[in-house]
Amino acid sequence: xxxxxxxxxxxxxxxxxxxxxxxxxxxxxxxxxxxxxxxxxxxxxxxxxxxxxxxxxxxxxxxxxxxxxxxxxxxxxxxxxxxxxxxxxxxxxxxxxxxxxxxxxxxxxxxxxxxxxxxxxxxxxxxxxxxxxxxxxxxxxxxxxxxxxxxxxxxxxxxxxxxxxxxxxxxxxxxx
Numbered sequence: 001x002x003x004x005x006x007x008x009x010x011x012x013x014x015x016x017x018x019x020x021x022x023x024x025x026x027x028x029x030x031x032x033x034x035x036x037x038x039x040x041x042x043x044x045x046x047x048x049x050x051x052x053x054x055x056x057x058x059x060x061x062x063x064x065x066x067x068x069x070x071x072x073x074x075x076x077x078x079x080x081x082x083x084x085x086x087x088x089x090x091x092x093x094x095x096x097x098x099x100x101x102x103x104x105x106x107x108x109x110x111x112x113x114x115x116x117x118x119x120x121x122x123x124x125x126x127x128x129x130x131x132x133x134x135x136x137x138x139x140x141x142x143x144x145x146x147x148x149x150x151x152x153x154x155x156x157x158x159x160x161x162x163x164x165x166x167x168x169x170x171x172x173x174x175x176x
Contacts, residue, residue, distance in 0.1 A: 041149040044117075051118045051143035052155035056165050058094045058110060059127070063163040065098060065109055066129035073098045073109070076126040083108045091120040091141075117145050119176045133163045148174040 016024075058075055066073040077091025078084055085095060093113040097106040114120055123140045138161055144154035154172040159165055 037149065044145055044147055044153070045150050047115045047118050048143055048145060048150075048153070048155050051114050051120065052157055052167050054112050054114070055094060055120070055141050055143060055157045056167060058096050058112065059157070059159055059163075059165050061110060062096045062127070062129045063133045065096070066131055067133045069098060070131045071098055072131065073129045074106070074126050075129070077120065077122060078111070080113050083111060085126060087125045089122045089125055091122060094120070114143070117147075118143055119145070121176070127159065129163065134161060135159060135163065137161060142170075142176075144170075144172050144176040146174065146176050 062073045062075045073096065074085075075094060075096050076085035077088065078086050078093050078095050080092050083095060083097075085097075091114070093111060095108060096110040097108045099106050121142045121144075127135060127139050129135055139159040141157040141159070142154055143157070147153055152169040152171050153174065154170040154176070156168045156170050157165060158168070
């Protein structure tokens, strides 16, 4: 009878069973079902926060530049890729600019394009900061996304007459 040693035996098959793989796939599927809506809401909230923060920063920059330059500095909306103001109350980007000594060709200080899916509406087509840092009247800018996730799908940026800025979340009911 031939003797067998441990070194000549075939190695045992190692790996996962079909049941183990199916349980793992089921657990991953359940976690994904729970996590994806939360992630979409998080991304939308981040886009809205970024747009409202950019509006606030642009307004504060325009105010400080008006005081620093002792000239009128304007904030207006435009279409993506252009340094020209569109003259409308629906903005796809915000432009901060000033007129260099009345030359008629305004110099752009800052231009920012809003992220996709964010609509920005303004109560006026242009906001002009006087050299004192004030504006002619209270203005409202609203950044929103047409979605119900998150429920507070709008950010209202209010510019006071003295140049102060306040931001508030608002429930738009899924519409802009």
